Amino acid sequence: TRRGVPEAILADGKTPDEAATLAAAAVKSTGRAILTRADDTHVDAVVDTLNEEVTFHRDDRARTLVAHAPDFDPPTRDATVGIVTGGTSDAEAAGEASVILEEMGATVTRVEDVGVAHLGRVIDHLDTLRAADVLVVAAGREGALPTVVAGLVDTPVIGLPVSTGYGHGGSGKAALEGMLQSCTVISVVNIDAGFVAGAQAGLIARAISDARTGNDQAD
Amino acid sequence: TRRGVPEAILADGKTPDEAATLAAAAVKSTGRAILTRADDTHVDAVVDTLNEEVTFHRDDRARTLVAHAPDFDPPTRDATVGIVTGGTSDAEAAGEASVILEEMGATVTRVEDVGVAHLGRVIDHLDTLRAADVLVVAAGREGALPTVVAGLVDTPVIGLPVSTGYGHGGSGKAALEGMLQSCTVISVVNIDAGFVAGAQAGLIARAISDARTGNDQAD
Amino acid sequence: TRRGVPEAILADGKTPDEAATLAAAAVKSTGRAILTRADDTHVDAVVDTLNEEVTFHRDDRARTLVAHAPDFDPPTRDATVGIVTGGTSDAEAAGEASVILEEMGATVTRVEDVGVAHLGRVIDHLDTLRAADVLVVAAGREGALPTVVAGLVDTPVIGLPVSTGYGHGGSGKAALEGMLQSCTVISVVNIDAGFVAGAQAGLIARAISDARTGNDQAD
Amino acid sequence: TRRGVPEAILADGKTPDEAATLAAAAVKSTGRAILTRADDTHVDAVVDTLNEEVTFHRDDRARTLVAHAPDFDPPTRDATVGIVTGGTSDAEAAGEASVILEEMGATVTRVEDVGVAHLGRVIDHLDTLRAADVLVVAAGREGALPTVVAGLVDTPVIGLPVSTGYGHGGSGKAALEGMLQSCTVISVVNIDAGFVAGAQAGLIARAISDARTGNDQAD
Amino acid sequence: TRRGVPEAILADGKTPDEAATLAAAAVKSTGRAILTRADDTHVDAVVDTLNEEVTFHRDDRARTLVAHAPDFDPPTRDATVGIVTGGTSDAEAAGEASVILEEMGATVTRVEDVGVAHLGRVIDHLDTLRAADVLVVAAGREGALPTVVAGLVDTPVIGLPVSTGYGHGGSGKAALEGMLQSCTVISVVNIDAGFVAGAQAGLIARAISDARTGNDQAD
Amino acid sequence: TRRGVPEAILADGKTPDEAATLAAAAVKSTGRAILTRADDTHVDAVVDTLNEEVTFHRDDRARTLVAHAPDFDPPTRDATVGIVTGGTSDAEAAGEASVILEEMGATVTRVEDVGVAHLGRVIDHLDTLRAADVLVVAAGREGALPTVVAGLVDTPVIGLPVSTGYGHGGSGKAALEGMLQSCTVISVVNIDAGFVAGAQAGLIARAISDARTGNDQAD
Amino acid sequence: TRRGVPEAILADGKTPDEAATLAAAAVKSTGRAILTRADDTHVDAVVDTLNEEVTFHRDDRARTLVAHAPDFDPPTRDATVGIVTGGTSDAEAAGEASVILEEMGATVTRVEDVGVAHLGRVIDHLDTLRAADVLVVAAGREGALPTVVAGLVDTPVIGLPVSTGYGHGGSGKAALEGMLQSCTVISVVNIDAGFVAGAQAGLIARAISDARTGNDQAD
Amino acid sequence: TRRGVPEAILADGKTPDEAATLAAAAVKSTGRAILTRADDTHVDAVVDTLNEEVTFHRDDRARTLVAHAPDFDPPTRDATVGIVTGGTSDAEAAGEASVILEEMGATVTRVEDVGVAHLGRVIDHLDTLRAADVLVVAAGREGALPTVVAGLVDTPVIGLPVSTGYGHGGSGKAALEGMLQSCTVISVVNIDAGFVAGAQAGLIARAISDARTGNDQAD
Ligand SMILES: Nc1ncnc2c1ncn2[C@@H]1O[C@H](COP(=O)(O)O)[C@@H](O)[C@H]1O
Ligand SMILES: Nc1ncnc2c1ncn2[C@@H]1O[C@H](COP(=O)(O)O)[C@@H](O)[C@H]1O
Ligand SMILES: Nc1ncnc2c1ncn2[C@@H]1O[C@H](COP(=O)(O)O)[C@@H](O)[C@H]1O
């Protein structure tokens, strides 16, 4: 495993057995296993397979499962990442980002249901948005939220397009294109790639934390 | 010509001669000719061909040319259409909409350079936006402006995507998709279709004007 | 809720529980809940959750469910919207438009099964089409119906492409493109976006009604 | 050369010299050369190269050049093909079809400028349309004309999409898709493939002519 | 119903009840009902609903059901249509074409499993191919068969792309594009549109038959 | 202007006059003007228009022009950004990123011509790559370089796809898709968006610099 | 059957009965049947249908079934093909390639789980990679592995894109495009076309084997 | 330079100066320079820059320029590659393949103008086709030629799609898709990638030659 980003097992497309075997190997070698896009059959198989002293954290909405060995020593970073969503359908991708960030030791703050059609709600959270070191902004349909948010802060913003919407530009296509076309400065990840958005924010948070604690290049 | 929408001659793709012949025919039969996407060679040919008593109005930015016969009696409507743009590259499409609306007799108000990355500017014009009977909102790149505007008013909004932006979703693709995916209520026209946006707004303005003046179904 | 367009809950993609919770909240705060793309499990959950005095209207073909609190006071508008369909597969999208229009207080007239391959049927309904203040025209496959209708009336026409057809241009793609390319003046909404087409027609109808009743800018 | 369809030289993308060499070879071996998409440099080179007794027919709008050797004996068929266009921008593709049909010996009748937004004009030509043995119907933008025409006749209709229109579905894309999605019975050729549409109509006309003259399978 | 092409009911996407109601109406008004893309539930519903004197013909591979009233008088044409397929996966689309052609009174000859990778098999059937008045050639994957066949005959060929193949260009996309790009002369229909291919061939066959029997323009 | 990212004028698509007017305004209000995608006519117009005391820096390969007023006080950050390219065709986009980073006060190190087909060259620069606080990695064609680099470092990597390559996936399409599909953790910007990649890296560098110098949230 | 490549039956999309009938015919005529994309119902039907003396080899991961008649005499080639995969999701396509290669008589060596984000693993297998006569390199997501491998060897490399990955460029699209855009020399097959990659490698191996054994052009 | 494939300089998109500098460096380090997609300005600059003892070979149709130092010792292989084209528009891509193969030491045989619509011509060359060790088959439009050829030989075939054709599937898209969908066994390269096709054939030819001469793995 690379120091910065913990390995995660993409359970979707794997059998419960395959997921469990990989999880057991990860716990053995790194003290931790992280499963994304895990359904209940994956969770059951992993819980059955791993020994009893392992601690589990299941997040249903994010569809993640985290397993920690008793002696696992999680990192802590002195940096905050804000995760912003436009609506309830952004919850899964945003949750995935949140879980990976917590595993990377960042402090996570959540700002939810602040769609671009209701600007007042965005503006209400301006202080929270500005207090974060990095922002992950998830949005589906027309995906304008990261642009609007980035126009209001100086913080680096990572756009996370979400596969909502039907018809032309649906399934997150318009959201991804809109973020790539943004007239502000943001970088983006693929549609529904909550893990990547979270991990990239985590790498930035780690760099800031290291700088803040005088620990640069040395972690 | 249909009563509601004046015929326009799409000069682009036609020779100057063809444009002039069609313009002369239009002035003869309806007292007026409207050319869109006309470059200087079209304009010269039309001005040369039509007789001297015709009055011309050339709009360079909108690339339109309007010719009125001396006895042409323009319609007037008791209704206002607001045309909103996000930046200077939206000027051509918005100008095309403006010209056709004026020819349909509507009062046009313009609100310019109010991009979604600078929300303050949008909010500064809220009174103007709310005073209009219909809004045409042009935007390129990520095309979020009509969504943001429609979230602030109760007026019908027509989204006009503009062919700006490069890379994935460029040339107005993201803008069109974003407007079709809008989480508010708007209807849209094709990329750069300023004529169609203006004419549709003009038809709505005419219906409102007729209702306002007790002239329904009778014009 | 914005004054003009009632909020609707897009049930598809939500669990019955989520739909019911959102519906209960909507009834509490606005006296009304509107669910679109609701299947029977959504309907059962909503009906079970809301208290007995609420009145329900389920439209199976449109897949909508409307709930009114006893004291809910629906708006009425002095304006008529015509909804035109080319065939039975357009019924769901057209029905969604119809339900939202009724909730916005417009009078709805339906003209059904008038495909472009049978022009006689369109022409038979010309009086009805011309009597409407606004038209929503739904069409799948090649989507030519709004163009043909708009060529016959002076009324504003909103094109509603429907996801029928297989092969190249199928699932409403050709219909959307054809409407955007229309050689007449129409504005469009996304494929199957009956709610948006209806709501946009409702906003126009409201503006006309206000003008007609001298109630402009004041509702 | 196959008996049914004369070979044509697609000049576009060839140098004037290459076009002239191919034309000379064709005249030598078959008594005839047909160039499509030929600009003036191609025409000049061919005229310069071929000997003086060859008869040329240049069609500027169709961008074709036909050369006949003095002893060339053109076929004649007892069958009529109607070529229908929606607007002036369909003239090149339709002209290409017309030229090839004449070279195949069919009688060609033209019906022009009958767009779907002006149904009256279509209906005015119903007798001409019904008198043809086969119809080639060219249309750009939304491409609905072949569908409307096919709904009014019993004749085989070949749809010829034309590369007009801008924005989404532009350059003939919507027209091709709309024809493939047609709710009537038509077959189609590629965008701007006037040569193919004409030649296919010519093969059908030849089969009908042979049947009519009792000359089946024997030409 | 238009004289030339019998109406067909596209059962797919309709409930068994809807299909049965439409079939009963068709039998009543025209003496015949044709269902395409009908599964067993559609067939059962139609058979149950129609009265006992109706004669049914079910084709499982083509997924069609035809119902004839006792007094139904099928047309007969003096013309032959050849239907050619590249493999077993082309059987459904080709079968649909075959059924509609028989209902239109044409004589149908089938040539099966003659793929372009096995040219010998194509050449073995050259006499059959040349004896037909019109050819419908179905092919999936790279869709080259109609091009190869059209290079060997003078008969009009209609290409019918079939939705086989996976990966890039799969589901009939490459087949459709290849037929539109064909360097021979063919016209095409949409992917899997066996009904349209058959009906278009039937219209041509009818025109030839009428010419052959001296019955032109008069049927 | 937002504190973090200096405004840049996208010269491409603007007339020299428009560019000069905007540049003069920017120098007046912020002491600086940055033009991207500027050709020589833009540069000439800007240099002619601005007064003599302004200092210019033209970068031909990056196609940028920077103008500083005499009293302009550029920011300095205590952070390093590495810019990596796969080949000479990546130079323009990478240069644009470099210029904006320098204007934002970051130290820039360049690593050039390290393509994925020559892994040795990448590995030779490992120390430089690891010494940077942030990396911008530009790549065209298959766009694999950011993935390979990110697999070797713990630093945040921003992928910058470049519009090279012909055929399927050309013009940067494969590069963008490949970066979005990367099996490592990177975020991306649009094709050729060197300005955005540089500015996003600059925002991260600024955050790290602020943390390093104890100047957090206060600049 | 062509001498070089054994015919295979693509079971997916066929009924168990159809698969069994085709398999029985293949065993009868060639002594062997190979099924690809076969699920358990296909396998059961084939095993039930074929007589008892046939030997079966089922590969679950590759989803293949091979049946050999007792007297079947498999070819042997004096050539080695290496099959390289980036991860477990490449196993099915790679397995399909492996099975067909073994049936063609080549020696197969497998190198597994060597992704581009972990270059060390690739380099560890350099000797094995260089010892092969031909390489098939399977990769999903960004598909960079064949490019990296081809940069390290002189052996012909065939890229096999695999349908993994979600969002933009997912389902193997980015992998295919990346391989076509590769800045090294490779040829490719379609997404998931393990059969084609294996068979093409087998044809090359056969040519090398024949040259090696002095058996050229004579097998 | 890798032993197998000589480096080539893609002149298109480079200035004449850049091309000349790179060519001079290549001649200096490897005794040879190969330029592809070189126009006359590139050729002039290279010829002017390199010293007089260098030998040049310019191929206008292939748009290549090869420069050999006096002491350059070209490789020779005991293997033959056949290059097959469907028409004159395939000449550039095929020529590029030919030049690179000659530089790799293979014997090249050319078979030209054998389109799938004229099967007789293909069959006339069967002996030549079968005598080659490897075949590169170029084809534009529907791209069926490699499939037809591969059905007739046991030799490995590399499909080279060419950017001909207009409309849907034009510019080589249909050709690439058709080759990827081929129902025979071929591998492919990108559209117009004559260099890659030639180099891949050259690597296979080298492996065969080495085997033939007992020089395996040792060149
Ligand atoms: N800029 C424009 N965009 C879209 N449609 C236009 C435009 N200008 C004119 N039109 C309409 O396009 C049709 C003109 O087509 P044409 O026959 O090509 O001149 C007319 O019905 C016009 O009303
Ligand atoms: N305008 C055209 N569109 C499509 N095919 C054409 C056209 N003109 C000629 N052709 C056909 O294209 C082939 C010519 O290809 P080429 O070898 O490029 O000249 C011949 O088979 C012609 O019959
Ligand atoms: N090369 C570039 N790529 C993307 N955005 C840019 C570029 N150069 C300037 N911009 C941004 O685009 C906007 C300029 O838009 P405009 O109003 O068209 O000049 C500003 O917000 C700039 O910060």
Ligand SMILES: Nc1ncnc2c1ncn2[C@@H]1O[C@H](COP(=O)(O)O)[C@@H](O)[C@H]1O
């Ligand atoms: N997995 C596969 N991918 C691509 N082609 C295959 C595959 N399996 C079999 N084939 C080939 O596809 C053809 C089988 O087509 P079918 O007639 O549908 O069974 C034969 O030519 C096989 O050699």
Ligand SMILES: [Mg+2]
């Ligand atoms: Mg959203």
Ligand SMILES: [Mg+2]
């Ligand atoms: Mg904008």
Ligand SMILES: [Mg+2]
């Ligand atoms: Mg319809």
Ligand SMILES: [Mg+2]
């Ligand atoms: Mg048209």
Ligand SMILES: [Mg+2]
């Ligand atoms: Mg086939």
Ligand SMILES: [Mg+2]
């Ligand atoms: Mg690169």
Ligand SMILES: [Mg+2]
């Ligand atoms: Mg991979």
Ligand SMILES: [Mg+2]
């Ligand atoms: Mg070809």
